[in-house]
Amino acid sequence: MKIAVDAMGGDYAPVEIVKGAVEAVKLHKLEVVLVGDHAAITKELAKYAYDKNLISVVHASEVIRMDEAPAVAVRKKRDSSIVVCNRLIKEEQADAVVSAGSTGAAMGASLLGLGRIKGIDRPAIASIIPTLTGYCLLLDVGANAECKPVNLVQFAIMGHIYAKKIMGIAQPRVGLLNIGEEESKGKELYVEAHRLLKESKLNFIGNIEGRDITRGRADVIVCDGFVGNVVLKFGEGLARDLMWMIKQELKKNIFVKVGAALVFTQAKGLKKRIDYAEYGGAPLLGVNGISIISHGSSDAKAIANAVRVAKECVEKKVVDCIRDSIHETILGDDEDARV
């Protein structure tokens, strides 16, 4: 198995990306092809000892910057690292792509290079959220700011597959993010999505309110990409700022410092649970291939974990499963029956 990694994408590219790729090949028994500026990548690679058979470099002369309009950039910059990564999959020289660059560009390049799965109108980005009892999958977290009810249903089906195949949940509980429990609650989009989800074959448990996301009531939580993106980033910011506030409180008292040291040593398990780097990346579900989108500030650990996620998606044939499931659930036997 070979994973294409966009060496030029992310706040700490190429340094942390190359380091992460080296860690990944050591840990996960796979090959990585680093895509981007050949000189810059080989300079970084020279710092490490690794099996030369497992890491190769493919040169790409361009980079898509964070401030470029993604839809235009992926069409214009055909030799950009992220576009080349997706081309490698198309040409069967790689099995998946990992990028910590512009989310819009990663999405655009995968849509352009891999295409959509038949039956999926809009791909969605799915993110793992830690809960009191384990983890849940929230989608869409940013691919689609505007959605139709049928999009939310398709997100639910893709989330169901992912939770089953990758998270190992036999019968995933699917919830719809909303502002009240009753099915009449929320805006039109959500009322209609609720109706469609209730009619589907999914294990739909109804609406999930904001305060229940981290409670572990649902395994898959579906929402539009605007709400999902705000929630994901708010959670990240709140957890970070709350931890900072706790530390500041503790610094005020010298006696408490001893206690704090003990506490923070013990709380490492918790820190690991709420650290996005542990999850590595969020899959873009609905495209015809495995595309993992990593956090812009990914370090080597996050990249190595994203490569692991990519590997699992390839092994568990996530794309094939979504293709089959969408056909059964939405298309039925007769394609005209499509919602």
Next chain:
Amino acid sequence: MKIAVDAMGGDYAPVEIVKGAVEAVKLHKLEVVLVGDHAAITKELAKYAYDKNLISVVHASEVIRMDEAPAVAVRKKRDSSIVVCNRLIKEEQADAVVSAGSTGAAMGASLLGLGRIKGIDRPAIASIIPTLTGYCLLLDVGANAECKPVNLVQFAIMGHIYAKKIMGIAQPRVGLLNIGEEESKGKELYVEAHRLLKESKLNFIGNIEGRDITRGRADVIVCDGFVGNVVLKFGEGLARDLMWMIKQELKKNIFVKVGAALVFTQAKGLKKRIDYAEYGGAPLLGVNGISIISHGSSDAKAIANAVRVAKECVEKKVVDCIRDSIHETILGDDEDARV
């Protein structure tokens, strides 16, 4: 000054509501009129020693339950506690209303009883959010699941007034919640609202991403009621569950328990900062009167604080200020120039 308190609204009504009213008259130099079942209220009042001149009871024979459709219920149940509270303001027998009952009913009863301020198409619920540097005001947090761009601009103006008058911020920084910093980001509603806010006289600082809400970059953050409600409840749930997870981690090690005890004693200041009961209630801005909506699970402390918030709003003439400001900012000299 006299504050009407809905004695029948909330998970712990009338017990905690009556207790909170007694605390409020002791702390805040004002009168409270408790509205609801006369027998139930007087039974609770009998438990306390208080100045009989400061607390009166007005009987209301009906209660609007959480599961009733609010718009219908406020029209049908004219003798419900929340409807009577608002009628008392209309009849100038009270200066403000506080309710921890159904948010929809509290909103509906205030809309029906008090009416809208001229120039405001949709009232909004504004909630205080603790940040690293102080507090910010988030609105709308649930009054309007669907919004138009002009609604968001009106929310911004009302938030500006509230931050200035009640939070004491001379020149409030107004931000628009969005999924990216660039003004082209987000959905149509937000792109258009951004354009209108940029043209306004407000101190508009642009888009605020989810991860920046608790950073303290903006004093007023504007969004539609669907997103705001999800964010508010998610923050409440996450803070609660994160604290629980920390405690669970600490329990695993007996040596750490000593440290934990020290830490949690010291962290009381922080707990106070993130405890919604400290803020008491969220004002419904845009109606022709002061209406404070409290959390459904309000205890006596939360109710006493909500009464304090109501008092401040009356003293600072928040309604008059919004009325004048909307006229200047939106209506201008010529009413036809209204956005």
